[in-house]
Amino acid sequence: MLELTVLGVLADQELHGYELKKRLTELLGTMSSVSFGSLYPALNRLERTGQVAVVEAESDTSPIPTSGSLTGEVAAYRARRGRTARGRRGKKVYSITPSGRARLRDLLLDHTGDDRSFSIRVAFCRHLNPQDRIDLFQRRRTEVAAQLAERSASRSDRRIDKYLGLLREHHDEALERDLAWLDRLVSEERQTQSDAQPEHEPSGGSRT
Amino acid sequence: MLELTVLGVLADQELHGYELKKRLTELLGTMSSVSFGSLYPALNRLERTGQVAVVEAESDTSPIPTSGSLTGEVAAYRARRGRTARGRRGKKVYSITPSGRARLRDLLLDHTGDDRSFSIRVAFCRHLNPQDRIDLFQRRRTEVAAQLAERSASRSDRRIDKYLGLLREHHDEALERDLAWLDRLVSEERQTQSDAQPEHEPSGGSRT
DNA sequence: GTCATCATGTAAGCCGTTACATGATTGC
């Protein structure tokens, strides 16, 4: 989870730990929350395993333009490596590596965890291609639908307390709205996809 | 959290660990989930600290009638203590003690933790008196309202990604509905209260 | 008698937290 959020943020911009935490709070607010005590060890772990790399702070904090070119980025973070400043405990600015991006994709697609982790996945799902995104949404949809089914199955087998009843009712409503929301996400995604390539025919045929 | 759910379930009926887990799943489903690996140690901990006591299985599994009388219960679980069956590793049926009920109240009122823990509190809030219940709901209301305020404050300070935007929108709607639900809970609770004692006057006055 | 289920427990590990320690930078 931590790993996912860190990679998700670093996929957009290079940051050092302290900034990263601020950005994270600003982005996800109550949904996430990380403490330094877990963030810094996580960054070191990610560095050891080659998913992020320490780069030199470029004095200007221009956010890296999110250009699609991966190969360009490889060159970029390699180029900046040559020791410039920050001996003795300066800021450590981290940049995601190609291997980190691959890992991010895996984490976004890996479908374990609760509703919180799904929210975080959605927050960073722009780093997925459209089809993977649809898969993410639809697998969640299946899960939520299953939960709803299970609940209506176990309903009224034992008459329950008033407050528990109200709670379930409220919770069921929330699940149903989640379902509708997921459907909307999927259909919008499909719309976008068919807008991009409106051809129904395979790519052969006439070339007018 | 575990402690709360265990005490909450045992406040209604005496159960042994295995049954307790089943009941918990049936009651809270996806909201809770406990594993034996944490449940049994928790029960032992609660027993050591006097919040639950091991009683003898009464052969019939009649659910303890939730009579209001605490003193009656004290006598009841004391009476059953004399060793009856279950030497060598039989079932250990647990009963909540008065001290456990006090602890349950504290845990229900203690207001740390996330939305999940609030749900669990609601699930067991029948063990609170009406005023404590209103306090529980209202403190949560304040929290949720604060979250909403904070979010609308940080809105549009930086133009955000489409999916993050949709996520926030959905999440905000959920928070607003939580708010409305909490308001409903509070007002219904107040209604119940005023139905019970419809007198606006202090208890002196005429005795018709 | 053996298999499934009921029933209790321990050990190792994961993933996060809080509390603490330390050092660098900036404003006054």
Added chain:
DNA sequence: GCAATCATGTAACGGCTTACATGATGAC
């Protein structure tokens, strides 16, 4: 120079999980 804040890290601990070990009970 000194406080506030920025910035990185370690240590101890908490609460839960999974995997494992063990034993009792009942069905066939």
